[in-house]
Amino acid sequence: MATSVISKSASSVLRVVIAITVIAYAIHTVSWIVHELQGGEWVRWLELTYLIALIAWLGGFAVVFIVRRRLRRSVPRATISDERTNLIFLRAHQVAVVTVMLAQIPFFYLAVPAQVLAQITVTTAVTALFASFAWLDR
Amino acid sequence: MEGTLRNHIKLERARRNLTQEQLADLAGVTRKTINTIETGRFVPSTILALTLARVLGVRVEDLFELDTIG
Numbered sequence: 001m002a003t004s005v006i007s008k009s010a011s012s013v014l015r016v017v018i019a020i021t022v023i024a025y026a027i028h029t030v031s032w033i034v035h036e037l038q039g040g041e042w043v044r045w046l047e048l049t050y051l052i053a054l055i056a057w058l059g060g061f062a063v064v065f066i067v068r069r070r071l072r073r074s075v076p077r078a079t080i081s082d083e084r085t086n087l088i089f090l091r092a093h094q095v096a097v098v099t100v101m102l103a104q105i106p107f108f109y110l111a112v113p114a115q116v117l118a119q120i121t122v123t124t125a126v127t128a129l130f131a132s133f134a135w136l137d138r
Numbered sequence: 139m140e141g142t143l144r145n146h147i148k149l150e151r152a153r154r155n156l157t158q159e160q161l162a163d164l165a166g167v168t169r170k171t172i173n174t175i176e177t178g179r180f181v182p183s184t185i186l187a188l189t190l191a192r193v194l195g196v197r198v199e200d201l202f203e204l205d206t207i208g
Contacts, residue, residue, distance in 0.1 A: 082167040084180050137170070 021060030022130040028053035029123040092133040099128035141204035148176045150194045164193045
């Protein structure tokens with residue numbers, strides 16, 4: 001019987017790459033926020049962190065996209081998602097919404113530029129979504 | 139009213155010499171879904187329960203049973 005299930009090792013590698021991409025995205029945003037809060041000055045280590053994280057998450061994003069496409073082509077009938085993964089994704093969204101709301105609380109009292117707040121919100125949402133999905137899908 | 143769902147998927151799968159991957163393929167779900175159902179961490183929908191029963195050639199009552207009804 002020709003199996004159309006993506007191998008355990010392939011999905012594990014993909015999972016690690018996704019985790020690295022999300023972490024790099026978070027580091028990239030945090031370093032940008034620190035740069036903004038320092039008045040727009042680039043300290044060398046901060047600039048380096050920002051650039052490495054930027055390259056890492058853009059590269060990771062491209063790798064995930066290409067690997068997923070290749071996997072789908074090499075295993076045409078592969079089941080990528082089903083009712084369990086859909087349920088987990090729904091729960092991960094709920095976790096992300098609650099996390100984002102909690103992350104907003106300090107900014108009732110802290111004055112930060114709107115751009116920084118937007119960056120924090122999006123980064124928190126993306127990180128919480130992927131982290132909770134990875135945790136629930138363990 | 140709440141009961142604990144027990145299942146005999148692992149047993150029925152072993153009888154037919156099927157791996158989790160092969161059963162997942164036949165049922166159109168991921169291998170992990172079969173694994174989590176077998177270990178009782180995920181309760182499948184009625185549709186999936188009926189699909190698994192059909193794929194394994196048994197009645198759904200033979201595959202799943204309620205442990206307790208309070």
